[in-house]
Amino acid sequence: MACIAGNTTKITSTTHKRSLTMIKERRLPHALHMMFSGSVAIGMSLLAQPLQAQEDNQEEEAPQQMQRVEITGSSIKRLVAEGALPVTIIKADDFVKLGSTTAAEVLSNVSGNQTNYTTTANVGAGRTVGAAADLRGLGPDKTLVLLNGRRLANAAFDGSAVNLNVIPVAALDRVEILRDGASAIYGTDAIGGVINFITKRSYTGLNLSAEGIAPQQSGGAEKRFNLSGGFGDLDKDRYNFFGVIDYHSQNAVKASDRSFAAPGGQNPGLGLNAGSGNTYPANYYDINADQSGNPYSASGCRPPYAFAQDGVCRYNSQAVIGIVPKTEEIAVIGKGTFKLDADNTASVEYLHAQSKVKTYIAGDVFAGDGSGGSSDYVINPNSPYYPGNGITPGSVSGGPLSLNWRSVDAGQRVGESKNSSDRLLFSLDGTLAGWDYKTGLSYAMSKASEALVGGYLNSNMVREGFLNGILNPFGPQSAAGIDYLKQAQMSGVYLDAKTQVTSLDFTASRELFQLPAGPLGFALGGEFRKEQASFNVNHALSDLVESTGSQDSKSASGSRSVKALFTELNVPIVKSLEAQLALRYDGYSDVGSTVNPKVALRFQPAKEIMFRSSYSTGFRAPSLYELNNPNANTYTAAPYNDPMLCPGGNVAPGGIPARDCKQQFFKMQGGNKNLQPEKSNSFTLGMVIEPHPNITASVDYWNIKIKDQISVIPESEIFADPVKYADKFVRNPDGSLSHIIDTNVNLGNVHTSGFDLGFAWRLPKTAWGNFGVSLDGTYVSQYDYQTEAGGEYLNNLAAYSGGGVIFRWRHAATFNWSRGPWSVALQQVHTTGYRDQNGSQVAEGYRNHQVGSYTRYNASGSYSGFKNLTLTAGIKNLFNTDPPASNVTDNFQYGYDARYGDAIGRAFFVRANYQFF
Structure with a gap:
């Protein structure tokens, strides 16, 4: 990729074959005249530079050797030119100027x-x-997410993707995005x-x-x-060492801190009427009388978070959560480069x-099963808190x-997820016997853990506390009850x-010979990769805290080897037409082999x-x-009605409202050893x-088609069609829903x-400075x-379905101005609206809700x-625009969709960068 300003060309290489090179630019032949590699980069440095050299009134320099480079999407090094594949390049200087602090935030502005x-x-999700x-x-x-052209280990708890939180943003030079199957x-x-x-590539100074x-x-x-620093000049000293230490943190945001999230599940403006039957004060099921109730339902329960409904109480749990988690990230990267010879x-x-x-x-939840047995949560008539005992x-x-019952006096449940990633890479690259080559040996590891920090209680102790009369399920705890809850607190991983992942890779490329229209480029490479994964359950802890849902989980592990050969x-x-032909063989030790052409x-x-x-x-x-x-x-994630014991929200014979209606049930998630590979055409x-x-x-x-997609059936669809998914419902002996x-x-x-659309226009220089505009959009x-397999096709475009939405149109538009030491950037990020989830927790008259566009x-x-x-200095979300209202209940935040909307609002930022030498 080249960006030309004045009469100099800056050439960068994704394989880092040589240090960044500045060379004089000569008039390029027609085949090299186009300067972008697809969609226009949305970085503002792109706007501040001409799209091609200003050649008028310039004297042509003597020809100089131009460096062949490898661009994302091809293994063949060649002179910088407009490629056959759409590549977007975002310079690090540009996203830093606009206050982007994480890799995920950088990519959120890519249409x-x-x-x-x-x-x-992640709130509420493990x-x-x-x-x-x-x-x-x-x-x-x-x-596929790469770092310097090579793989990282996928996240340990979702081993099919890289966790963007471990990308060292402060160490980046740029991001290259290939919007095509590869x-x-x-x-x-x-x-x-x-x-x-x-x-x-390298750095000197501090x-x-x-x-x-x-x-x-x-x-x-x-x-x-x-802090970044380095020493050594590759050309003079024949070595360079540099390193970066980066620290980032963000405080949490409570639902009560934002007007659009504060109502939680009780949001009349959206027709949302959702609450949990695991509540404070506790609902009860009278085993002898076969009826449900709550001692405080007639008096309105215990507001502001508990409310009366159908003779029982429900808890507005989504009004008391943190809608943005507290995060802390640190990244350290070090690199040493040694020049063996000139090449x-x-x-x-x-x-x-x-x-x-x-x-x-x-707070923690304790759901009785109505059996009165050892697994139930039961209060007996001898308890001082039994209804009618004073x-x-x-x-x-x-x-x-x-x-x-829901524990309130024990405080909120606080969980902590830790993720770490390490990668050690030894590599060689250069030119040997006329071949450009690169080879590397790497070891990458990703670790993750889920820990209980606060608010989680020993389930057996809670049972005992009800039976012996220490715990009050219907009101505030006594001093003895508070001490008991402190003793019942559980913590740990x-x-x-x-x-x-251990990987050895090798790629070599060269021009084989000259054809009438130009040189024939050729590349050949291979890779051997060993993948291992292990998943461990600490039953000494999880068995005591039923809300972790891990009592029946078993530790597991797996491994595979992958061999690949490609050309x-x-x-x-x-002269005006060229072709890129590629073929790759991948052999998996556990699921077979495949050959894919391009x-x-x-x-x-x-x-x-x-x-x-x-x-x-x-x-x-x-x-x-x-x-x-x-x-x-x-x-x-959302409350539902048991389709057998509470169809349509109406209690059926044998049903218990607090157990079977508008309740968050258990769902079993996890792996499946019978999965088949996915196949695609692009x-x-x-x-x-x-x-x-x-x-x-x-x-x-x-245009992309995928066969046999691997995923989970959205929980909302399972409950919406209990006949079709009858085999997904597992029931207890008494007929109640187990999970x-x-x-x-x-x-x-x-x-x-x-369609992807890109546009960039750099206006001619003026006495008032340099101006530029760009647009990066996807329709x-x-x-x-x-x-x-073989089922009907469902629409996910501009309509919430399958646990999410696909937006019809997204774009990022940028205006840039610079003059001398001053520069200004203004960015607009726009997303069109869509038909809302409109699920079962929404009143009938509100089930045609449309989520508005978001700018x-x-x-x-x-x-x-x-x-x-x-x-x-700058302002993010300049006009303090709230995320559009949504009645979605598939995630823990209610009133808006946290996966697409910004809950932070207007934020002011300042940044200082000092170069010591």
Whole structure:
């Protein structure tokens, strides 16, 4: 990729074959005249630079040797040129100016990234990836994430995707995004595209930066510090060492801190009427009288979080959670590069990154089963808190009462997820006997754990506390009860996992010979990879805390070896037409082998216009996590009605309202050893035009079909069609619902298509400075999927379905101005609206709700007039736009969809960067 300013060309290489080189630019031949590699990069440095050299009134320099480089999407090094594949490049300087503090935030402004896998979405969810990329909305497992062109270990708790929280943002030079299937080049999981995070090649000096972000509303404050330094000149000293230490943290945000989240499940404006039957005060089931009730239902329960409904109380648990978790991240990366001779270098690189995510949800729950047995939560007539004994009002049969209780006096449940990633890489690259080569040996490891920090109680002690009369299920605890709850507090790690990848790779490329239209480029490579994964359950802890759902889980492990061989040709057919041909073989020790081809064409009939097209197949083997993850119970994200004992919200014979109606039930999640691989076909067709030297526009059509997609059936669909999914309901001996089965399955097919659009215009220089505008947009024309092989296709485009939504249109538009040491950037990020979930917890008259479009503006200004110091200040979400209202209940945050909306609101940031030498 080249960015030309004035009469110099800056050439960067994703393989880092040589240090960044500045060379004089000569008039390029027509075949090299187009300067972008697909969609226009959304970084502002792109706007501040011409799209091609300003050649008028320039004297042509003597020809100089131009360096061949490798761009993401091809293994063949060649002169910098417009490629046959759509590649977006984002410079690190640009996303730093706008206050982006995480890799996930950087990618959120990429129109083709339809992600809903963010750190915020971890609230109330365990064993997640943390944050992940999701090109085309196909899922994180079909977007390949690389660091410097090579793999990282996938997240240990979701072993099919890389956790973006471990990407060292402060060490990045740029991000290259290939919006095309690339299984033939990179391997089987590059179906939706490839995101290559590229760190600085080398560095000399010492640099310190500090940043603070202060939201206008309570909570969510951020801070970031990073120190980078290096010494040694590759050309003079023949070595360079550099390293980066980066620290970032963000405070939590409570639901009560934001007006759109504060109502929780009681939101009349959205018709949302949701609450948990595990409540404070406790609901009871009178075993002798066969009826449910609550001593305080007639008096309105205990507001503000408990409310009366149908003779029992329900708890508005979503009003007391943290809607944004507390996060802390640290990354350390070090690299040593040694120049062996003029053409060859060796390097060693080590990365360590770790993140901690602390989530806050409502107090622990204890759900009685109505049996009165040893597994039930029961209060007997001899308890001082039994209704009618003088403390708790009411009159019941005088027999044992089965309880559905939520602990309030013990405080919120606080959980902590820890993720870490390490990678050690030894590599060689250079030129040998006329071949450009690169080879590397790497070891990568990802570890994760889930821990109980506070608010989780020993379930057996709670049972005993009710039976012996110490605990009050209907009101505030006595001093003895408070002491008892303190003794019952449980903490520690109850789940942990680890994935390991050892890899040896080799690629060599060269021009074989000259054809009439140009040189024939050839590449050949191979890879051997050993993958291992283990998942461990600490039963000494999890068995005592039923709300972890891990009592029946079993530790598991798996391993596989992968062998790959690939080749690529770049064939100039005529001067204006060339083809890229690639073929890759992957052999998996556990699921078989596959061969995937790719064909791409590039046609440039004139220097102002270029056409490109590609076709490829893909194959994704189920990850070790998807195969071996221990099955465990967790609560459904939303409350539902038992379709047998409470159909349509009406209690049936044998039903108990507090147990069977509007309740969060258990669902069993985990791996499935019978999963089949996914297969795909991808097609792209696009064009790039440059009607004026300062204007570039592009449009690319893409069409992707996936067979046998691996995922889980959305819980809402299981409850919505109990006949179709009858085998997913597991019942207790008394007929009550034990749990639903929602483990990984092959759902069926996916078919999606759409258009990527890019535009950039750099205005001519003026006395008032330099101006530029750009647009990066994606229009999705189709997204259909099946929930079972051969089933009907369901629409997910602009309509909430299957646990998420695919937006019809997303774009990021940027305006940039600079003059001398001053620069200003203004960014607009826009997403169109969609039809809401409109689920069973929404009143009938509100089930046609449309979620509105969402537009945010970010602005910043920088000044670099001080010696060695650059100052930046800005505002994120300039107009303090709330996320659009949504009645979604599939995630823990209610009133808006936390996977797509920004709960922080307007935030002010300042950043200082000082270079010591």
